[in-house]
Amino acid sequence: xxxxxxxxxxxxxxxxxxxxxxxxxxxxxxxxxxxxxxxxxxxxxxxxxxxxxxxxxxxxxxxxxxxxxxxxxxxxxxxxxxxxxxxxxxxxxxxxxxxxxxxxxxxxxxxxxxxxxxxxxxxxxxxxxxxxxxxxxxxxxxxxxxxxxxxxxxxxxxxxxxxxxxxxxxxxxxxxxxxxxxxxxxxxxxxxxxxxxxxxxxxxxxxxxxxxxxxxxxxxxxxxxxxxxxxxxxxxxxxxxxxxxxxxxxxxxxxxxxxxxxxxxxxxxxxxxxxxxxxxxxxxxxxxxxxxxxxxxxxxxxxxxxxxxxxxxxxxxxxxxxxx
Amino acid sequence: xxxxxxxxxxxxxxxxxxxxxxxxxxxxxxxxxxxxxxxxxxxxxxxxxxxxxxxxxxxxxxxxxxxxxxxxxxxxxxxxxxxxxxxxxxxxxxxxxxxxxxxxxxxxxxxxxxxxxxxxxxxxxxxxxxxxxxxxxxxxxxxxxxxxxxxxxxxxxxxxxxxxxxxxxxxxxxxxxxxxxxxxxxxxxxxxxxxxxxxxxxxxxxxxxxxxxxxxxxxxxxxxxxxxxxxxxxxxxxxxxxxxxxxxxxxxxxxxxxxxxxxxxxxxxxxxxxxxxxxxxxxxxxxxxxxxxxxxxxxxxxxxxxxxxxxxxxxxxxxxxxxxxxxxxxxxxxxxxxxxxxxxxxxxxxxxxxxxxxxxxxxxxx
Numbered sequence: 001x002x003x004x005x006x007x008x009x010x011x012x013x014x015x016x017x018x019x020x021x022x023x024x025x026x027x028x029x030x031x032x033x034x035x036x037x038x039x040x041x042x043x044x045x046x047x048x049x050x051x052x053x054x055x056x057x058x059x060x061x062x063x064x065x066x067x068x069x070x071x072x073x074x075x076x077x078x079x080x081x082x083x084x085x086x087x088x089x090x091x092x093x094x095x096x097x098x099x100x101x102x103x104x105x106x107x108x109x110x111x112x113x114x115x116x117x118x119x120x121x122x123x124x125x126x127x128x129x130x131x132x133x134x135x136x137x138x139x140x141x142x143x144x145x146x147x148x149x150x151x152x153x154x155x156x157x158x159x160x161x162x163x164x165x166x167x168x169x170x171x172x173x174x175x176x177x178x179x180x181x182x183x184x185x186x187x188x189x190x191x192x193x194x195x196x197x198x199x200x201x202x203x204x205x206x207x208x209x210x211x212x213x214x215x216x217x218x219x220x221x222x223x224x225x226x227x228x229x230x231x232x233x234x235x236x237x238x239x240x241x242x243x244x245x246x247x248x249x250x251x252x253x254x255x256x257x258x259x260x261x262x263x264x265x266x267x268x269x270x271x272x273x274x275x276x277x278x279x280x281x282x283x284x285x286x287x288x289x290x291x292x293x294x295x296x297x298x299x300x301x302x303x304x305x306x307x308x309x310x311x312x313x314x315x316x317x318x319x320x321x322x323x324x
Numbered sequence: 325x326x327x328x329x330x331x332x333x334x335x336x337x338x339x340x341x342x343x344x345x346x347x348x349x350x351x352x353x354x355x356x357x358x359x360x361x362x363x364x365x366x367x368x369x370x371x372x373x374x375x376x377x378x379x380x381x382x383x384x385x386x387x388x389x390x391x392x393x394x395x396x397x398x399x400x401x402x403x404x405x406x407x408x409x410x411x412x413x414x415x416x417x418x419x420x421x422x423x424x425x426x427x428x429x430x431x432x433x434x435x436x437x438x439x440x441x442x443x444x445x446x447x448x449x450x451x452x453x454x455x456x457x458x459x460x461x462x463x464x465x466x467x468x469x470x471x472x473x474x475x476x477x478x479x480x481x482x483x484x485x486x487x488x489x490x491x492x493x494x495x496x497x498x499x500x501x502x503x504x505x506x507x508x509x510x511x512x513x514x515x516x517x518x519x520x521x522x523x524x525x526x527x528x529x530x531x532x533x534x535x536x537x538x539x540x541x542x543x544x545x546x547x548x549x550x551x552x553x554x555x556x557x558x559x560x561x562x563x564x565x566x567x568x569x570x571x572x573x574x575x576x577x578x579x580x581x582x583x584x585x586x587x588x589x590x591x592x593x594x595x596x597x598x599x600x601x602x603x604x605x606x607x608x609x610x611x612x613x614x615x616x617x618x619x620x621x622x623x624x625x626x627x628x629x630x631x632x633x634x635x636x637x638x639x640x641x642x643x644x645x646x647x648x649x650x651x652x653x654x655x656x657x658x659x660x661x662x663x664x665x666x667x668x669x670x671x672x673x674x675x676x677x678x679x680x681x682x683x684x685x686x687x688x689x690x
């Protein structure tokens with residue numbers, strides 16, 4: 001079997017998929033990044049390798065997510081792309097004709113508007129991160145319910161309470177207030193979902209034209225309460241595609257397929273990289289007043305990448321062809 | 325008297341030249357850095373915008389180096405910048421720095437108001453000398469802007485990564501070093517030769533992006549995370565809606581120098597969307613957006629500091645411009661909490677969007 005690898009290394013979770021040549025997702029791995037992206041990528045690849053049949057050939061690999069550059073040098077990526085492009089590419093494949101993508105991940109939430117299959121507009125949360133996966137996660141932990149159960153419980157609500165959703169801190173205070181007033185847990189959770197949807201639409205969606213088909217993806221799309229709240233607010237059906245939680249990785253794999261088709265060969269280092277030793281070191285450059293924090297990545301004793309400098313003194317030194 | 329002033333992009337080259345021409349001693353604060361911002365955040369009010377915090381940091385760093393007089397621009401109208409000089413002065417006083425303050429404000433009636441303030445700095449030197457000094461400073465600003473514009477063109481087309489920035493720094497250095505009008509003329513020529521000497525790929529397809537927004541975050545690369553450089557590396561040729569010399573000409577010379585782009589043109593273009601002054605450069609932002617769209621630019625990036633009221637007004641109007649002219653607009657808001665990774669992601673995605681849109685449009689035309 002031949003195929004492409006896609007890695008989405010996010011702030012909270014890391015996603016890896018293996019897509020065969022026909023564009024079918026064969027394996028998907030979803031794991032917590034736990035603040036150690038390199039170790040997580042290595043562990044994920046090891047796991048993926050054990051799940052795939054022997055003799056599998058990786059024809060290309062792409063990375064995305066906030067850790068895309070780091071993951072890119074670790075695995076030898078053929079393409080390193082931002083998560084907005086990756087999500088749009090994946091969605092257009094899995095949901096043909098999609099016009100609006102609502103995406104809520106751990107740290108960021110975004111809206112992508114597609115017209116005629118091309119991204120025509122997008123927005124990401126600015127300034128604050130209220131209304132993202134991490135906040136739901138934290139509230140679930142506070143209420144001692146597994147985050148996976150969150151949506152299910154919210155769906156039992158008959159009359160959601162109104163929660164102040166402008167900011168995570170206010171939302172939490174208000175939730176506690178409603179809880180002390182004796183409101184039921186399902187009503188509070190459903191109210192929180194509605195508050196987050198309102199917050200998302202006014203802060204991220206801000207006046208954008210939301211046309212169907214609407215796709216909801218990212219980890220939070222697993223939360224049925226959020227799906228219901230979106231449908232109620234938008235008045236259109238909201239689809240959650242299969243692989244909604246690994247869409248970034250799917251997009252990265254698709255982009256890798258495009259990149260390899262253009263240049264012919266892959267730079268993938270092979271699954272053996274799971275056993276390599278990567279070390280990172282950082283220092284403050286004193287070349288000028290910017291005092292950039294430069295990070296270098298060391299693979300088995302050789303420096304394979306440096307970044308963080310504004311002037312390019314370190315990052316461009318000794319780098320070969322630029323990754324697309 | 326040891327004069328200091330806040331940093332705003334390459335402003336220091338021009339101001340320093342002016343003061344040196346007059347024989348006034350200048351204490352140049354170190355370029356804005358993380359340290360500057362940290363100091364400013366520590367002593368500045370939290371809800372003030374980033375320019376105040378960076379200015380304050382600049383002043384304290386200059387004070388540590390022995391400056392005793394602050395020269396700063398002022399303003400009027402709804403933007404808070406108008407009283408920043410006073411606030412900063414009060415904060416410095418509270419911290420025990422005894423500084424003299426001279427605020428250069430747009431003259432209300434006559435340019436002589438400005439000249440009187442300059443007199444306070446220059447003492448008994450002749451008016452002729454003062455005017456020559458201003459002219460010298462202004463010529464430096466023109467030269468610096470010219471180099472910047474060249475850098476904008478070269479950056480996305482450079483053959484070797486980083487060569488445009490190297491040339492840019494060398495060229496600026498030449499302008500900075502010139503100590504007389506004649507020397508400036510010669511160095512300006514040399515500087516442009518350096519810029520034109522960078523190996524470029526003339527046939528490379530580049531995107532054209534207009535940068536609009538609030539002046540300080542537009543001009544100060546530390547405040548906007550070197551936005552122009554990032555866009556240049558991603559393959560976009562940028563143009564900025566405000567250059568230093570244009571601002572000086574509009575606000576301090578009241579449009580005395582002819583042949584420069586003026587705010588009047590920008591405000592005129594804003595007309596159907598925003599018909600009156602909203603403070604700061606809100607109206608110019610909207611108008612410049614219209615002008616860039618008409619000139620066939622591929623996209624626009626609006627940048628402003630967190631809580632900047634005039635730009636928030638403009639931001640809420642820009643979707644209308646964007647829809648009418650079919651031009652994507654990306655808004656970036658800067659403050660001391662801005663994470664660079666998030667900024668880079670947004671810029672990359674924006675450039676991707678513009679590229680795909682352009683390809684699509686070209687395919688459609690064919």
